[in-house]
Amino acid sequence: MSVVIGETTEIGDDVSIYQGVTLGGTGKDTGKRHPTIGDRVIVSSGAKVLGPFKVGNDVKIGAGSVVLKEVPDGCTVVGVPGIIVKRPGQHTEEMNQVDLPDPTTVEMECLRRRIVMLEQKVKELENESIQHSDEK
Known part of the structure; x- marks a missing residue:
């Protein structure tokens, strides 16, 4: 090297x-x-x-x-x-060299939570859309 x-x-x-x-x-x-x-x-x-x-x-x-x-x-x-x-x-503080967080795993968990939240929002919007079309 x-x-x-x-x-x-x-x-x-x-x-x-x-x-x-x-x-x-x-x-x-x-x-x-x-x-x-x-x-x-x-x-x-x-x-x-x-x-x-x-x-x-x-x-x-x-x-x-x-x-x-x-x-x-x-x-x-x-x-x-x-x-x-x-x-x-x-x-x-001493750094724990053994149990350091895996940044990829941390990021994947953040993305998973965001997807769940966005899926809930899509369902809410779909329900609102259905309610508006039923009212007409």
Whole structure:
């Protein structure tokens, strides 16, 4: 697995970049298209940092994360899309790595509930239509 570093990327001192990392652009920008990485940053395996924004000093980016916006100094980012899960001086609850919710299952359940609600609405409208036609 290779590392991809975009043409306009700037990388600070003491940065660790592991295999499969991409420091790239989104294809939507001109001029400065790639990220600026601060000092003492760790970019873990398979992470993608995409766009012309700054990743602050002392930042940790988790494996496989996709970072699409600026990250302040001292933060830890994980996920797709990347979210800040730890900030300097802020207590963060331990993440339960075993029982994380499956986003696909969560979304499917939301869609199922919406379908049930829409089916009920269609029945109500059909009943109203039948009542109006009976009145004529």
